[in-house]
Amino acid sequence: MTSDVAVVGAGPAGLCAAIAAAERGARVAVFDRDGPPGGQLIKQTHRFFGSAREQAGTRGIDIARQLGARLGALPAATLFSDTTVLGFYPDRVLLAERDDEIIKCRAERFIFAAGAAERPLAFPGNDLPGIYGAGAVQTLMNVHGVRPGRRVLMVGSGNIGLIVSYQLLQAGVAVTAVVEALPRIGGYLVHAAKIRRAGVPILAAHTVLEAHGTDCLEAATIGCVKDFVPVPGTGRRVECDVMCLAVGLSPLGDLMWEAGCRMVFCPELGGHVAWRDADMQTSVPGVYVAGDAAGIEEASSAMAEGRLAGLASAASLGLIPGDEYRRCRAEVLAELDRLRGGPTAQKVREGLARLSSGPAGGGVSADMDAQVISTQLLETGAPAPEDVARATPPPERLARGPVAVVECFQRIPCDPCAAACKHGAIAPFADINDLPRIDHDACDGCGACISRCPGLAIVVVDESRPDAAVVRLPCEFLPLPRPGDEVSALDREGRPVAAGRVVRVQSGRALDRTAVVWLEVPRGMGMVVRHFIAGAGPAGGPAHE
């Protein structure tokens, strides 16, 4: 078969590349070894960050469906699923295998978007069954509906470690702890807050020292580390039948090596990645890269890179006039700059600078990275009083009636809250990496923002009643409580602090599976209570199953 553009990988990058090229009239063949398109999106149950203008606020699983449908509606595009690409040949041919049959595809342009692989970690016993990649557990649980076990130790506090911990709780699996070898939490602090208030401890400067068990994992020894060296005498045993390794990803660069692309070692991007120009074209003319295969980043950046590679390949085939392509490219590059502009993308910017001519995103000053976050918050995921104070409405406003409290302390690329507020109380974002700015006096406490915040970092607090306070909390656990239920109210660290009574539960289509639970708690506890469990469950336990 022949094709104008051959795309390897139907994840966020590959799908966006294929859609962009096929929309411009290129005949596109997309190869993916998996069944349904979407790559890792098909297991991402959380709402995405990024710009509300793009896909932010939409769950990964829904983005996968939308992109798959868009590709399917394009007659110029053909998806070869359950098809594994075997190799790239210098006469511009891809070989692929499906059902023991070989498919040969000759193409004018190639876009390699094969994604990444999870890294293992070296420690005694690391080969025991029960020790899995965190993404593997996510696949087992969110795609195939099977729990990995009963009690999980999570190794690594990057976004994958934090998100999978939360998803384990949603599936009714206990998380004993999250250990992180670095002295601070690696992922977004809003993800950390979601598991902290459910009682899961996050231990920075800790790692796994040894796994125990005969046939399967039974327990692990964890201990303190300093500069990646274990501190003697700090080891302690934790019971767990599952350990998830979330210690980073390596780009899958096999096809780039095979094609002879110039590869550059960029540890900030996960290892060896292909050099590319501002069109995502590698040193081999006609070969483009996008997504995690081009360097480990967030899915939102992967989608933008894919779109850029798709547009560039179509333009190079004469399918987009030069002026129009330059305008489109400028738009995508500006979006990438926004996504990579904040402090959480520092590493990515350094890696891209090393690649030297990539779309590195420019002019981020040290000042811009400066942000006020307490050490406690960075190390444990639970905000210190000074962090909470910055989010707390003035006492007279709290006393007047319900008001939204936005507990978003870290500059991350995310802005759906501004669009969610119909009263203009949350200011539009000049920079997507800004912290949300809320005018508490303009807020009428309607709560529309609660289920729209991808970080589940907004609650509504009503301290106006003389007898009790009411806190409205986002809830993504089953079973949902019913009005009248007596529950145990938890603080931001999952500690029971008061008795609570459910007074109302909002759910339904508009809330997109994030229910809002109205909880009556003692007066003065409105700024303390952030979660609840039915009865008194164990810390980190399957609180809602």
Add this chain to the structure above:
Amino acid sequence: MRIERHPIIEFVKGPTVKFCFAGRELQGFQGEPIAAALHAAGVKVLSHSPHLGRPRGFFCAIGNCSSCLMVVNGRPNVRVCVEKLTAGMTVERQRGRGRLVPAAPAAAEEAPAAAEEAPATAAGAAGGEARCG
């Protein structure tokens, strides 16, 4: 081990099918990976390593790492984390590297030499464990 209700996801399952693992009859859903069906049935040990015979489970669940190689319908080195379950499959734990024996008559000759590793024929599974009725 199956998740019955989930706050975000609706699981769409194929029909229930029976398959044979190490002489036991187990159930799974058609089209799910063999490893998922085994895990749901509480089976975590999928193979034993070539040199030390250490137990191995899956690791990546997306066909990357080869930690989950098993003998399926007599064929060794099948990545069960991505191989789809079908009715009547015979699944065996693999010891070592596995051995592909092209045809049944040759299998008889090869069998003694292959005793340490998983002997396999195109016709069906062997491997020292009892078969399902």
